Amino acid sequence: MEGMGSFRFRRTIALGRFLRLNVSKTGTSLSVGRPGATVNLRGDKVDGTVGVPGTGLSYRERLSNRGCAPLLALGATLAGAAWRWLA
Numbered sequence: 668m669e670g671m672g673s674f675r676f677r678r679t680i681a682l683g684r685f686l687r688l689n690v691s692k693t694g695t696s697l698s699v700g701r702p703g704a705t706v707n708l709r710g711d712k713v714d715g716t717v718g719v720p721g722t723g724l725s726y727r728e729r730l731s732n733r734g735c736a737p738l739l740a741l742g743a744t745l746a747g748a749a750w751r752w753l754a
Contacts, residue, residue, distance in 0.1 A: 706730070
């Protein structure tokens with residue numbers, strides 16, 4: 668049966684200004700960042716996304732498949748804090 672779609676489920680829970688917990692039928696992930704630039708951590712996978720807020724246009728790329736997720740999360744958190752302090 669080609670052309671048939673499937674149901675999707677996704678729920679996002681804000682855990683602060685720049686931190687979100689994402690829950691879907693395939694699992695959970697953690698997003699760090701702000702509209703326009705985020706890092707998403709899911710298991711050992713790390714994805715980076717940049718986009719133009721409000722347009723629906725974005726670019727996503729796999730940053731890592733192995734164990735550096737905590738280091739990238741720390742870097743994204745520090746970058747967000749620096750951005751807030753400088754702004």
